[in-house]
Amino acid sequence: MAEELLDSLEAQGYRSTSPRRAVANAIASQQRHFTAEEIRERLPKVGRATVYRSLKLLVEAGVLCRVLLEDGDLHYQLSHRGHHHHLLCVECGASEDLLGCDIEDLLRQVSSAHEFQLSGHWLEVYGRCRDCISTQTQTEKTQMANV
Amino acid sequence: MAEELLDSLEAQGYRSTSPRRAVANAIASQQRHFTAEEIRERLPKVGRATVYRSLKLLVEAGVLCRVLLEDGDLHYQLSHRGHHHHLLCVECGASEDLLGCDIEDLLRQVSSAHEFQLSGHWLEVYGRCRDCISTQTQTEKTQMANV
DNA sequence: GTTTATGCAAAACATTTGCATAGTC
DNA sequence: GACTATGCAAATGTTTTGCATAAAC
Numbered sequence: 001m002a003e004e005l006l007d008s009l010e011a012q013g014y015r016s017t018s019p020r021r022a023v024a025n026a027i028a029s030q031q032r033h034f035t036a037e038e039i040r041e042r043l044p045k046v047g048r049a050t051v052y053r054s055l056k057l058l059v060e061a062g063v064l065c066r067v068l069l070e071d072g073d074l075h076y077q078l079s080h081r082g083h084h085h086h087l088l089c090v091e092c093g094a095s096e097d098l099l100g101c102d103i104e105d106l107l108r109q110v111s112s113a114h115e116f117q118l119s120g121h122w123l124e125v126y127g128r129c130r131d132c133i134s135t136q137t138q139t140e141k142t143q144m145a146n147v
Numbered sequence: 148m149a150e151e152l153l154d155s156l157e158a159q160g161y162r163s164t165s166p167r168r169a170v171a172n173a174i175a176s177q178q179r180h181f182t183a184e185e186i187r188e189r190l191p192k193v194g195r196a197t198v199y200r201s202l203k204l205l206v207e208a209g210v211l212c213r214v215l216l217e218d219g220d221l222h223y224q225l226s227h228r229g230h231h232h233h234l235l236c237v238e239c240g241a242s243e244d245l246l247g248c249d250i251e252d253l254l255r256q257v258s259s260a261h262e263f264q265l266s267g268h269w270l271e272v273y274g275r276c277r278d279c280i281s282t283q284t285q286t287e288k289t290q291m292a293n294v
Numbered sequence: 295g296t297t298t299a300t301g302c303a304a305a306a307c308a309t310t311t312g313c314a315t316a317g318t319c
Numbered sequence: 320g321a322c323t324a325t326g327c328a329a330a331t332g333t334t335t336t337g338c339a340t341a342a343a344c
Contacts, residue, residue, distance in 0.1 A: 047326040194301040
């Protein structure tokens, strides 16, 4: 996982350095979306600027993307290359990538109805993931049993 | 327009004050989406904190909303109450509200396919508005004529 | 008169930049 | 050795907070 990140930097002509390896590893071991500051805290020996610069390079390389949380906060997360969306769990922060979404067709229709020349879109989907649903179900069952 | 903003604050029990009137007027005369700092610059006599606090109240009241620009910047803009989306012109910044969008049905299908319990979504649509399209067309015609 | 809002200055963050030094290729 | 990346500290930009004062109801 971390190697993939480094490889994509090298593919763009960037050097393989130990701070960048550290950042890549920190990202790879991350379970959910994260902020630049979170990575920085986990890597106290890496300079702040280096963390920010590395994240920016990884976004440009297309292996990291930004997710918009419901409250407007922007976080980073590992990414499929190319356009995609996220199913973002508001409970645990897990995020599943949505690759084959038919939204484009719909938007094309709506846009032409408004005489709007569509060039792109940004979609985030919020809710609860499978795991969080079943955890709640478990809790409910337990509570039932304890009555 | 500005009155509508103030009314919605009063409806929530907030007082009608002259700084708030100033902010409301500044917003009402704004042609496109804007940042808190832009409002502040236009109202040098109103304290910085007051501008930020007023904007926050207006968002909570539902008369102002936040738009996500393509680069990840979050701006404010006048809003229809309730859920809606924006057709955001990347050229002039104009934004048209999209009220009756059928995206929910589509998302409901996609979500259930992923065993995901849908609770909300955020969609921004980018492109060029009618005016910018016709302006370009004009320019092209002019250039043609000048050859 | 009580309560809420304001303005200011300071604090708190997040991010970027300049530059000398160190590390890669 | 030439070029790139790093670390630090400082600058920048945005937003929040504490608190005494002023305004609204």
